Amino acid sequence: MVGQIVNLSSFPPFYLTLHRPLPDMDAGAPSYNPRTVEEVFRDFKGRRVALIKALTTDVEQFYQQCDPEKENLCLYGFPSEQWEVNLPAEEVPPELPEPALGINFARDGMQEKDWLSLVAVHSDVWLLTVAFYFGARFGFGPADRY
DSSP states (O other): OTTOOOOGGGSOHHHHHHTOOOTTSOTTSOOOOOOSHHHHHHHHHHHHHHHHHHHTTTHHHHHHHOOTTSSOOEEEEOTTSOEEEEOOOSSOOTTSOOOOSOTTTTGGGSOHHHHHHHHHHHHHHHHHHHHHHHHTTSOOSGGGOO
């Protein structure tokens, strides 16, 4: 898509919410839509690295962003290996995989280690859900297998 003008209205709304660009990402081009097993795996790996970074290397920044006084927050991992704590998308079809909602509410009521473990478990489930969501859209006819 380099050098092409992209009409964002041609993308379904769930595609744009799942691939919300971060401020330092190229805001002019939406992320790709994985169409092969290799692309889904690359997407999975990028999101996984982002979530691991949030829960380990950037744990202090992540902890501060999950203020229990704020509304329901979610931890998003992006294929670009970046993470974001943000409100869930407002207009999402029910079948769109969304991360665990309200990760910030239990923060002060638990030991930090236990809370991080809980967020990690929910993040693992979300990663698999996103991968299966993309994989379920593949064709299974003989011509689509190769």
